[in-house]
Amino acid sequence: MExxxxxxYSGVFARTEQFVDALVxxxxxxxxxxxxxxxxxxxxxxxxxxxxxLLLAALGLRMLDLAGRMTAGTSVANCGPKTIAxxxxxxFNDAAERAGRRVxxxxxxxxxxxxDDVEGVRSYGREQTRMYDTFPSYRRALDREGxxxxxxxxxxxxxxxIVEGFDRYxxxxxTDLRLMLAARTDDERRATREGSARDxxxxxxxxREW
Numbered sequence: 646m647e648x649x650x651x652x653x654y655s656g657v658f659a660r661t662e663q664f665v666d667a668l669v670x671x672x673x674x675x676x677x678x679x680x681x682x683x684x685x686x687x688x689x690x691x692x693x694x695x696x697x698x699l700l701l702a703a704l705g706l707r708m709l710d711l712a713g714r715m716t717a718g719t720s721v722a723n724c725g726p727k728t729i730a731x732x733x734x735x736x737f738n739d740a741a742e743r744a745g746r747r748v749x750x751x752x753x754x755x756x757x758x759x760x761d762d763v764e765g766v767r768s769y770g771r772e773q774t775r776m777y778d779t780f781p782s783y784r785r786a787l788d789r790e791g792x793x794x795x796x797x798x799x800x801x802x803x804x805x806x807i808v809e810g811f812d813r814y815x816x817x818x819x820t821d822l823r824l825m826l827a828a829r830t831d832d833e834r835r836a837t838r839e840g841s842a843r844d845x846x847x848x849x850x851x852x853r854e855w
Contacts, residue, residue: 658707659683665701665715672697700752704782706736713740718750718820723783723795726817729753732789734818753819755810756799756827759836763801769829770796799827804840 646652663684670677673696676689698717703709704724712719719737721729734751741749758766771794777783778794787795800810814822824841828834 656683658711661701661708662711665699665711669699669715672699698750700750703737704733704786709733709736710740713737713742713746713749714744716749718752720752720754720823721786722754723777723786723798724753725790725792725798726813726819727791728786728789729814729819730817732786738818750820751818752821752823753814754823754825755814756796756825757807757837757841758799758801758827758829758833759804759807759840760801760828760833766801766827766829766833767794767796767799770794770799770827796827801827807840 646654646657659681660683663679663681663686666681667677667679667684667686671688671690674690674694677686679686700718700720701708701712701716702721703712703719704721709719713736719733721733724733729751737751738748741747756770760766771778774795778787783795787793790798792798800807811822826834826837828837
């Protein structure tokens with residue numbers, strides 16, 4: 646935020662809350678009226694479209710509370726099944742329930758790769774995620790999971806092993822998966838795409854087709 650875009654990271658929660666307050670109204674086809682310390686937004690959109698759901702990336706308690714109260718769901722990364730089950734889902738769903746909202750979506754980003762070299766894929770991934778693993782919010786999530794790197798969450802192996810991993814996310818409370826290809830080679834990319842294509846959609850946790 647600061648290094649790439651030159652935006653201050655101070656007051657990040659207040660800034661996000663005010664931004665979401667304006668954006669939720671606009672995406673729902675309603676006028677917004679926000680006069681905050683970080684955001685001034687008054688007006689409406691004149692686009693003919695169905696209401697657009699908003700997902701808020703959230704890992705900390707206040708952000709999870711905000712996402713549960715005001716948005717259609719949260720999108721999380723570097724969070725494995727243990728973190729989702731013990732931290733994300735309880736706080737997020739409780740906030741939604743207290744706000745009288747129906748159970749919202751928890752979208753988990755998961756790296757996948759069909760391969761015979763599982764440790765090789767994860768070792769390669771550790772090099773690619775080295776910077777992200779040091780970010781405080783991601784570091785706390787990985788510590789909750791008991792892992793050194795987000796690459797250790799990669800679902801790798803056979804397509805059957807990967808699908809078993811999907812089940813663990815569903816059991817933890819995730820409603821959707823956002824899949825990221827973690828392949829190193831053209832062969833791994835091809836095997837992963839072909840494996841995903843031939844695996845019929847399956848109902849997970851009684852909720853949603855993944």
